[in-house]
Amino acid sequence: MAPPRRILSIWLAAFAIDRWRLTESCARGQGADAQPLVLITETAHGPRIAATNNAARASGARIGTMLADARTLCPSVQAVPGDPAGDLDMLEKLAVWARRWGPWSALDPPDGLLIDVTAVAHLFGGEAKLLADVHRAFDTRGFAIRAAIAPTAGAAWALTHYGPDRSILAPQDDMEARLSGLPVAALRLDEDVLTVLRRLGLKRLGELGTVGRDALHRRFRNRKSPAANPLVRMDQLLGRVPEPLLPVVPQQVPLVQRRLMEPIRHRTLLDTVLGDLAADMVRELEGVGQGARRLDLALWRVDGEVVMRTLELAGATRDPAHIVRLFGEKLGDIDAGFGIELVRLRASWAEPLPTNQADIEVAAERHGTALSAFVDRLTTRLGPKAVRRPVLRGSHVPERSQAWRPPLDPEPPSQDELRFHARPLKLLDRAERIAVLYATPDGLPQRFRWRGDVHEIARVEGPERIAPEWWRERGTARLRDYYRIEDDAGRRYWIYRYGIAGDGRGGAPEWFLQGLCA
Amino acid sequence: MSRSTMIHDAFETAADLATATHSQRWTPGLGAVAQSEIFASSREGSGVGAALALALDAWRCRPREEGEEAEDRRAVVWVQTRAAVKAGGRPFRAGLPPEIRNRLIHVLAERDEDALFALEEAVRCRDVAFVIGEVVGSPRALDFTASRRLTLAAEKHGVPLTLVRLDGTRDLSSARQRWAVRSAPSAKPQWNWQAPGVPAWQAELFRARSHPPGVWRLSEDAGKLVSERYVPLPVRGEDTKVWSRSGLAEVGEGRTEASNAASPSPGSASSFGASVAILSPDGERVLG
Numbered sequence: 130m131a132p133p134r135r136i137l138s139i140w141l142a143a144f145a146i147d148r149w150r151l152t153e154s155c156a157r158g159q160g161a162d163a164q165p166l167v168l169i170t171e172t173a174h175g176p177r178i179a180a181t182n183n184a185a186r187a188s189g190a191r192i193g194t195m196l197a198d199a200r201t202l203c204p205s206v207q208a209v210p211g212d213p214a215g216d217l218d219m220l221e222k223l224a225v226w227a228r229r230w231g232p233w234s235a236l237d238p239p240d241g242l243l244i245d246v247t248a249v250a251h252l253f254g255g256e257a258k259l260l261a262d263v264h265r266a267f268d269t270r271g272f273a274i275r276a277a278i279a280p281t282a283g284a285a286w287a288l289t290h291y292g293p294d295r296s297i298l299a300p301q302d303d304m305e306a307r308l309s310g311l312p313v314a315a316l317r318l319d320e321d322v323l324t325v326l327r328r329l330g331l332k333r334l335g336e337l338g339t340v341g342r343d344a345l346h347r348r349f350r351n352r353k354s355p356a357a358n359p360l361v362r363m364d365q366l367l368g369r370v371p372e373p374l375l376p377v378v379p380q381q382v383p384l385v386q387r388r389l390m391e392p393i394r395h396r397t398l399l400d401t402v403l404g405d406l407a408a409d410m411v412r413e414l415e416g417v418g419q420g421a422r423r424l425d426l427a428l429w430r431v432d433g434e435v436v437m438r439t440l441e442l443a444g445a446t447r448d449p450a451h452i453v454r455l456f457g458e459k460l461g462d463i464d465a466g467f468g469i470e471l472v473r474l475r476a477s478w479a480e481p482l483p484t485n486q487a488d489i490e491v492a493a494e495r496h497g498t499a500l501s502a503f504v505d506r507l508t509t510r511l512g513p514k515a516v517r518r519p520v521l522r523g524s525h526v527p528e529r530s531q532a533w534r535p536p537l538d539p540e541p542p543s544q545d546e547l548r549f550h551a552r553p554l555k556l557l558d559r560a561e562r563i564a565v566l567y568a569t570p571d572g573l574p575q576r577f578r579w580r581g582d583v584h585e586i587a588r589v590e591g592p593e594r595i596a597p598e599w600w601r602e603r604g605t606a607r608l609r610d611y612y613r614i615e616d617d618a619g620r621r622y623w624i625y626r627y628g629i630a631g632d633g634r635g636g637a638p639e640w641f642l643q644g645l646c647a
Numbered sequence: 648m649s650r651s652t653m654i655h656d657a658f659e660t661a662a663d664l665a666t667a668t669h670s671q672r673w674t675p676g677l678g679a680v681a682q683s684e685i686f687a688s689s690r691e692g693s694g695v696g697a698a699l700a701l702a703l704d705a706w707r708c709r710p711r712e713e714g715e716e717a718e719d720r721r722a723v724v725w726v727q728t729r730a731a732v733k734a735g736g737r738p739f740r741a742g743l744p745p746e747i748r749n750r751l752i753h754v755l756a757e758r759d760e761d762a763l764f765a766l767e768e769a770v771r772c773r774d775v776a777f778v779i780g781e782v783v784g785s786p787r788a789l790d791f792t793a794s795r796r797l798t799l800a801a802e803k804h805g806v807p808l809t810l811v812r813l814d815g816t817r818d819l820s821s822a823r824q825r826w827a828v829r830s831a832p833s834a835k836p837q838w839n840w841q842a843p844g845v846p847a848w849q850a851e852l853f854r855a856r857s858h859p860p861g862v863w864r865l866s867e868d869a870g871k872l873v874s875e876r877y878v879p880l881p882v883r884g885e886d887t888k889v890w891s892r893s894g895l896a897e898v899g900e901g902r903t904e905a906s907n908a909a910s911p912s913p914g915s916a917s918s919f920g921a922s923v924a925i926l927s928p929d930g931e932r933v934l935g
Contacts, residue, residue, distance in 0.1 A: 313687035430736045447774075497773030500722060506768050507754060515755045519740040531740050536722070536752045552694050552742035554699075555735055580690065587832070590842035615843035620691040644742070645735055647696025647846040 392468025420445025
């Protein structure tokens, strides 16, 4: 059995307020934050409070109440519109940033993060120190958090929201016993389900076990949404059923670099390098159909210093001469020190920019066309079905195990070919019938006639039996016994016998030649 | 021009050409030539097999530019005419060399003219590592002008092109290397002597710009192309050139065989019966 996973859950307890405070750049409880302040969302019945700061909470404002009600309690409360989209954006950035503690992180909207820290805690000196490091890092950035580590995402979430701060649930602990004291809200359930549970008198996780699984199963019949079913959530919490989580994938930004053989110290050389980089970057951007809005040029000096220059452009551009000219004005005051050894250009902000048709012929003459342009030209003349590429498909039957897709489509996920399968280089569109001399019922082939010529078989390997796909094919489909053969002249083929004598699915087996080996 | 280096095949002066010609024997790993042609029978998979092996060998040994560290993930284009598909089938992904399995782009052309158009567009594309073409016979469209056009485009853009001519005749062409390939008995696998082994081909280089002609036994070994040369026999009263063009064909390891009259070369009739050779195990000719 695989060792249990370790999931770190982080709850940014006052995320919206913390973010508002960061944009106002005031410390906690200081400046604008000293006055009662609430973030509101507009609803059909008027503004409703989405987040409160400490002062507002002290004066009676609660999350979820209407702003008008809060104003009656505390007339001085200040209301600022919330920014959920901005919060989510920030949370995504934090999720990528939080990968410093683990190789894999996922969002837990609206204000949480999940990080897989399986087998990485030793890098930080243990899980307790890892949690301390998390607290310190978030504290430096001005976010108040609660964090916990547990074997499942559900348990970690429950502990962050309802358990003691910095709690660690070790793999050998009895999870059910440790978590039985938490309220049922720790199961990440919908509001109405919580109401039902409260009416049933089930308040703690431990009490769910006292009712009996069958009774709960009958009461909560929604199996599709886990948030509506306490049993599914409980199983996820205890790790009895897997819980799929969607990891955050950082966006790839176009990036080109030159590692220089000799450190350069002179402006003319730097201009040459910059020209090359700009040309490379333009080609890179052209490949993804984008133009640069912001470009970061970083120069690594031999003595360890990094010089950064940033260029923002009014419109998306892909003109190398333009980029070089604009950067040239920013490079005048660079101190090269003992020399620059690595130059990197990154397009940190790119916008879609369709390829310009006007100079396509000129560019093609100089550098050759891009792959997309090549595919476009061929499909225009030969038709859309002429340019394709082979991809794998889940089938054992050779002619069905490969599908043809447009060349630039992403490859569908598939199981890789098995290493021990020796397959021919080319497959005939239709397997051709051949006459074979062999010892019935299942002897090795010795001689065959294909397209009018007789081949003496010198070497043979087989059979590899491929059964018909009974879930798809008709009952009369017969099995195939494949043989890899080489004839006396060294020609290699892939042939099969369709059926076996006495299988009750037709007469004598027939032989087919399906593939040509290299 | 970080990727698309020109293929340096052009000789500076006529004197260079004169001295360089036939100076160096062909071996694997010499790098790509702009266009090579491979003649093979449509009844076997040897043509494309050898074409892929030669192209992959040249691709692995391509000169790297200074500071070029990234892995080459460019596409490989395989152009087939409808007739070629009918004769020899389509590429089968599970059987392709592992390096190109997930970057093969297959182009199916209904007519020979379309295939030539696709080949030219492919060699002009900078995101292509190399191009394989497969045509049947000697199409009217593939005359010397078209062949020269392909060679120049490939040379200019640095994308090597290998054209497989199934059942073709050795007509006029500007290909830098012209091969005639047929299957050869494979080496016995270590664990099952009865099974077919790693593919091997008998390849005759009958025209090359900078190499003398010769016959090799090619096969792939651990991701590398290995060649073993058949030593031609000086036959009294026979021109060596005629000899080397004669599809000397059946000269196998430790076996004595006569040339097959089915060889497509026009010179084969005159040298019939002359192409007898015995190779000792260490590759030296012992008897002519």
